[in-house]
Amino acid sequence: MRKLLLDKVDVEGIKSYDVYRREGGYRSVEKALKMSPDEILEEVKTSGLRGRGGAGFPTGLKWSFLAKPEGVPRYLLCNADESEPGTFKDRYLMEKIPHLLIEGMIASSFALGANSSYIYIRGEYMFVMKIVENAIAEAYANGWLGKNIQGSGYDLDLTITCGAGAYICGEETALIESLEGNRGNPRIKPPFPAVEGLWQRPSVVNNVETIAAVVPIINDGGEEYAKIGVGRSTGTKLISASGNIVNPGVYEIDMNMTVEEFIYSDKFLGGIKNGKKLKACVPGGSSVPILPHYLVTKTAKGEDRLMSYEGLADGGFATGSMLGSGGFIVYDEDQCIVRNTYNFTRFYQHESCGQCSPCREGTGWMKKVLHNIETGKGTMDDIDLLWDIQKNIEGNTICPLGDAAAWPVAAAIRHFREEFEWHVTNPELSQTQNYGLVAEKTFEVEPA
Amino acid sequence: MSAEATKNITFPKELLDEVARLTAQYPEGKQKSALLRILHMAQAHFGWLDAPVMDYVARLLHLQPIEVYEVATFYSMYDTKKPGLVKLEVCQTGPCSIEGADKIIRYIEKKLNIKVGETTSDGIFTLKGVECLGACGYAPMLQCGHQYHEHLTEAKVDELIEQYHKNPKANYMEY
Ligand SMILES: Cc1cc2nc3c(=O)[nH]c(=O)nc-3n(C[C@H](O)[C@H](O)[C@H](O)COP(=O)(O)O)c2cc1C
Ligand code: SF4
Ligand code: FES
Numbered sequence: 001m002r003k004l005l006l007d008k009v010d011v012e013g014i015k016s017y018d019v020y021r022r023e024g025g026y027r028s029v030e031k032a033l034k035m036s037p038d039e040i041l042e043e044v045k046t047s048g049l050r051g052r053g054g055a056g057f058p059t060g061l062k063w064s065f066l067a068k069p070e071g072v073p074r075y076l077l078c079n080a081d082e083s084e085p086g087t088f089k090d091r092y093l094m095e096k097i098p099h100l101l102i103e104g105m106i107a108s109s110f111a112l113g114a115n116s117s118y119i120y121i122r123g124e125y126m127f128v129m130k131i132v133e134n135a136i137a138e139a140y141a142n143g144w145l146g147k148n149i150q151g152s153g154y155d156l157d158l159t160i161t162c163g164a165g166a167y168i169c170g171e172e173t174a175l176i177e178s179l180e181g182n183r184g185n186p187r188i189k190p191p192f193p194a195v196e197g198l199w200q201r202p203s204v205v206n207n208v209e210t211i212a213a214v215v216p217i218i219n220d221g222g223e224e225y226a227k228i229g230v231g232r233s234t235g236t237k238l239i240s241a242s243g244n245i246v247n248p249g250v251y252e253i254d255m256n257m258t259v260e261e262f263i264y265s266d267k268f269l270g271g272i273k274n275g276k277k278l279k280a281c282v283p284g285g286s287s288v289p290i291l292p293h294y295l296v297t298k299t300a301k302g303e304d305r306l307m308s309y310e311g312l313a314d315g316g317f318a319t320g321s322m323l324g325s326g327g328f329i330v331y332d333e334d335q336c337i338v339r340n341t342y343n344f345t346r347f348y349q350h351e352s353c354g355q356c357s358p359c360r361e362g363t364g365w366m367k368k369v370l371h372n373i374e375t376g377k378g379t380m381d382d383i384d385l386l387w388d389i390q391k392n393i394e395g396n397t398i399c400p401l402g403d404a405a406a407w408p409v410a411a412a413i414r415h416f417r418e419e420f421e422w423h424v425t426n427p428e429l430s431q432t433q434n435y436g437l438v439a440e441k442t443f444e445v446e447p448a
Numbered sequence: 449m450s451a452e453a454t455k456n457i458t459f460p461k462e463l464l465d466e467v468a469r470l471t472a473q474y475p476e477g478k479q480k481s482a483l484l485r486i487l488h489m490a491q492a493h494f495g496w497l498d499a500p501v502m503d504y505v506a507r508l509l510h511l512q513p514i515e516v517y518e519v520a521t522f523y524s525m526y527d528t529k530k531p532g533l534v535k536l537e538v539c540q541t542g543p544c545s546i547e548g549a550d551k552i553i554r555y556i557e558k559k560l561n562i563k564v565g566e567t568t569s570d571g572i573f574t575l576k577g578v579e580c581l582g583a584c585g586y587a588p589m590l591q592c593g594h595q596y597h598e599h600l601t602e603a604k605v606d607e608l609i610e611q612y613h614k615n616p617k618a619n620y621m622e623y
Binding site for chain 1: 473474475478480481482483484485487488518519522523524525526540541542543545546547578579580581582583584585586587591594595596
């Protein structure tokens, strides 16, 4: 498979403008500046590109919603907050090939008619911010940013700014609040950012990888881009792979690949470490449902599962999960699902901004109950209680962090209930031993 | 706050120039957008964000002190309580946890004779448990200053602690 984003990362010096340009960098900007914004929008629509930040919303459609009132500035905001546990692809891209993001920002800003654009990067990535900031300075020095870019008459200022440790600032309206210098409290929608975003002006928020993908889309055309992948999962996808595997790291894949190949091929994850067995997988960052071993490589229908949006979601939440942010976390047979669920819940409780009571109180309560079960002090009723709490959070909050906290708990109970029960009935043993693999269940599959 | 304390709290010229550069990146009247970054600068320069430092930042940006306090207390990277000179921030989230972060945390606790959240009696090391830092594939890991230390082992931790003990400001970058 031809890589579209990471094909040049191993070229020596590719971080620098000179090498990047020599390798064909900034061609998409040259091409874009000769097109009309609407033509670029059409290419992006044709490409089928979907947002790589987690929700998978079609990028062309999102761009077409941007309000364009006369005389009001509009903004492209790049979401480089990357805080979803299991996700580290944006960092990799920005660290290895920062000019690709800048090139994508220029072409995309031109298409949206933005003359000021911002990259919001998480504060912990200060060392990455310095790399991108250097690259921005190089782009200014070479006439790709600033006034009258390459003699086209188009002006663009690009600024990178940082957060300071808050997962919630990855949520687009919290990101905007934070960019305004405020606490990262999500806003109630509507109004959507496309109408009232940064400083109440129309704004598009896109993930780093989404913006980088605009470069090959303009270079090769949307149609070529759409030929890669499968169905509505077009193009390539960056996957951050972590957990108990032989080769953790960032991979650019064709979404037409099977999960089986991705996990077990030596070209990718190289299988489970230390000859252990696969126990479970969280395929799209901590927020998405966990899959038990028998639903990872196969769907409930027994078909090969694909590494695509539709493939990972096959079976819905009953037997499937989501591609999410592409944070692919693999668990071996020695891992404890109760402990992991507690760990993720602690994370969401810590990161809740506290505006809505179901999220603020619910995550704290779930954390306490999970801690009790994990340490052998839980009861069978606690398991049902957990189920009820998560149900009461889901869908009842201002922003999707509530859902993100509820789903991992729901999926863990759905697929690993016997492991939770074992903790309750074996309070001592469960402190020194692990439950191992859960038994395979069969599911009623609805006829196609 | 004493007049003496106020007098000492000023950025040197280079940092004031940097404040001017950062605020100029935003449209007229929207200079508050530079607040988060300037708070990072203040923390790196003054050690932590006590009230006089936050008041100083408020004056620089023409904000009410409360506007700075509410931001400083929202974000976990800001220290509104005095930490040790060296903060060891070990990622404790799922992917790191299943790859040995818990053992590393226990090891550091034993070695420095402190618990997570505490500072050594000589005021040098603070141990913190933090959430996913985007290094899950290189677990276990910790952040110290602006540096990520990945693929941690006990031996690597020993080395790091020795190195930071000698030079607490190794790996610090100005913002
Ligand atoms: C709690 C929460 C955290 C999020 N974190 C991120 C993030 O770190 N990076 C990101 O690109 N999107 C994140 N998102 C999704 C953004 O809200 C937004 O949908 C995305 O940046 C849009 O870009 P895309 O269409 O290119 O995917 C998060 C959403 C929620 C609810
Ligand atoms: S769901 Fe949670 S994080 Fe989102 S706005 Fe409500 S309290 Fe804040
Ligand atoms: S879980 Fe530790 S860096 Fe992501």
